[in-house]
Amino acid sequence: MQKKAILIDQKDNVATALCQLEKDDSVQAGIEDYTVNTILLQDIPLGHKFALKDIQRGGAVVKYGETIGLATRQIRQGGHVHIHNVESQKGRGDKQ
Amino acid sequence: MNFLGYRRDNGSAGTRNHVLIFPTVVCASTVAQMISSKAPGTVYAIHPCGCGHVGEDKEQVIRTMVGFTGHPNVAGVLLVGNGCELITPDVIAEELAKVGQRVETISVQDAGGTTKCVEEGKRLAEKLLTEASGINRQSVDISELILGLECGGSDAFSGLTANPAAGIASDLLVAEEGTAIFTETSEMLGAEQILAKRAAGAEVERDIYGIIAAAEAKAKSMGVDIRGSQPAPGNIEGGLTTIEEKSLGCIRKGGSTTIMQVIKYAERPIKKGLVIMDGTALDVMSNIGLIASGAQVIVFTTGRGTPVGTPIAPVIKVSTNSNTYDRMKENIDINAGVIVDGKGTLHSVGQQIFDEVLEVASGKLTKAEILGHREFDIYTLGHVL
Numbered sequence: 001m002q003k004k005a006i007l008i009d010q011k012d013n014v015a016t017a018l019c020q021l022e023k024d025d026s027v028q029a030g031i032e033d034y035t036v037n038t039i040l041l042q043d044i045p046l047g048h049k050f051a052l053k054d055i056q057r058g059g060a061v062v063k064y065g066e067t068i069g070l071a072t073r074q075i076r077q078g079g080h081v082h083i084h085n086v087e088s089q090k091g092r093g094d095k096q
Numbered sequence: 097m098n099f100l101g102y103r104r105d106n107g108s109a110g111t112r113n114h115v116l117i118f119p120t121v122v123c124a125s126t127v128a129q130m131i132s133s134k135a136p137g138t139v140y141a142i143h144p145c146g147c148g149h150v151g152e153d154k155e156q157v158i159r160t161m162v163g164f165t166g167h168p169n170v171a172g173v174l175l176v177g178n179g180c181e182l183i184t185p186d187v188i189a190e191e192l193a194k195v196g197q198r199v200e201t202i203s204v205q206d207a208g209g210t211t212k213c214v215e216e217g218k219r220l221a222e223k224l225l226t227e228a229s230g231i232n233r234q235s236v237d238i239s240e241l242i243l244g245l246e247c248g249g250s251d252a253f254s255g256l257t258a259n260p261a262a263g264i265a266s267d268l269l270v271a272e273e274g275t276a277i278f279t280e281t282s283e284m285l286g287a288e289q290i291l292a293k294r295a296a297g298a299e300v301e302r303d304i305y306g307i308i309a310a311a312e313a314k315a316k317s318m319g320v321d322i323r324g325s326q327p328a329p330g331n332i333e334g335g336l337t338t339i340e341e342k343s344l345g346c347i348r349k350g351g352s353t354t355i356m357q358v359i360k361y362a363e364r365p366i367k368k369g370l371v372i373m374d375g376t377a378l379d380v381m382s383n384i385g386l387i388a389s390g391a392q393v394i395v396f397t398t399g400r401g402t403p404v405g406t407p408i409a410p411v412i413k414v415s416t417n418s419n420t421y422d423r424m425k426e427n428i429d430i431n432a433g434v435i436v437d438g439k440g441t442l443h444s445v446g447q448q449i450f451d452e453v454l455e456v457a458s459g460k461l462t463k464a465e466i467l468g469h470r471e472f473d474i475y476t477l478g479h480v481l
């Protein structure tokens with residue numbers, strides 16, 4: 001069966017869509033015996049990420065078991081996680 | 097755990113038993129190619145280097161040539177020069193003598209022109225072929241295996257399927273006390289803290305930060321800010337949000353073990369385990385640098401697909417998605433796209449890659465070898481004078 005989403009590491013709070021996903025879809029993402037069920041709040045395009053749990057503003061967005069950026073606003077479980085709500089911590093010359 | 101390899105007189109172990117015809121300068125490249133075509137069973141490499149190099153660039157070109165021609169996959173090498181170049185066959189042969197490599201040399205000027213050089217070269221190549229044919233495979237401990245890891249033509253699935261699966265294969269090899277080398281410094285930018293945390297000590301940590309900062313500075317000196325364009329618009333459209341995310345996908349092919357050492361391009365590691373080679377993101381140059389550093393097998397992950405091989409070491413291609421695999425089956429050995437299709441897991445594909453590495457090390461031919469892919473290029477550092 002085609003999987004709808006992939007989870008890379010158990011510490012991750014986001015999963016990645018493996019096909020075009022629709023709002024209100026119920027998506028299961030897991031690794032080994034660890035599985036999370038999420039109801040999507042928005043459409044999620046192929047290759048894009050959605051939150052597996054609520055992420056507070058300023059909280060770490062975790063993929064590959066590592067922080068890939070910080071949330072610039074609260075992200076609710078099932079929400080699209082991308083450049084509109086995540087900021088890189090690298091190369092911020094404007095903050096130095 | 098063992099593989100069947102070729103034990104060399106100097107104690108090293110190869111996964112192939114090639115006789116290599118190698119020009120030390122571009123001027124001798126056609127002659128080298130002619131000699132190889134007249135001595136079936138030999139392989140050759142051609143390149144635009146060998147003269148006009150200075151300083152660090154000269155050192156790097158020589159180091160690459162010595163590492164490549166003195167490689168354990170090479171039973172014997174015929175070095176071909178013109179005669180007046182900076183890097184003559186004798187310059188390389190002197191270094192090869194120190195590592196006990198079987199070497200013959202010839203030059204076009206001394207031989208008296210193309211035709212005579214090709215005839216004399218053919219005779220020497222046949223002598224090397226006869227010697228090489230008497231060497232048989234024998235059991236070699238897997239701890240003597242050095243695996244090179246490379247990715248090229250990345251896509252949205254690279255960091256999700258093929259790279260982490262290659263990383264699992266790397267972890268399995270390191271657990272058996274083997275060595276895995278990954279490279280492509282500019283694709284580590286943004287992941288330096290993560291890599292540094294895995295350093296074996298303060299010196300390795302400093303080296304990791306050092307090579308990544310230098311790659312960033314080099315881009316800036318060219319008037320380019322990598323971070324201004326990373327991730328690229330196409331990456332963002334594909335779902336990559338930050339540079340950390342992109343780099344983390346790239347470094348996944350290095351697995352999860354401790355980083356034991358940082359080496360220069362084409363430098364031989366002195367540590368076993370996971371090693372980073374400083375180098376370019378260009379695929380063919382990376383492959384050749386990994387081989388010159390001692391890699392006897394390469395695992396190459398690809399999103400969009402690539403045909404490349406190398407003259408002396410097998411390259412195992414792993415596709416990140418099933419579309420590319422179906423389209424380019426004749427070039428690709430393993431499809432990590434099954435992870436997305438629900439027909440495999442990261443661990444099952446990681447184990448499959450590891451098993452394939454052992455089989456290929458023991459003699460199984462890769463798709464690139466069967467198709468005759470022998471791409472070669474050297475990563476040069478400076479303008480030639």
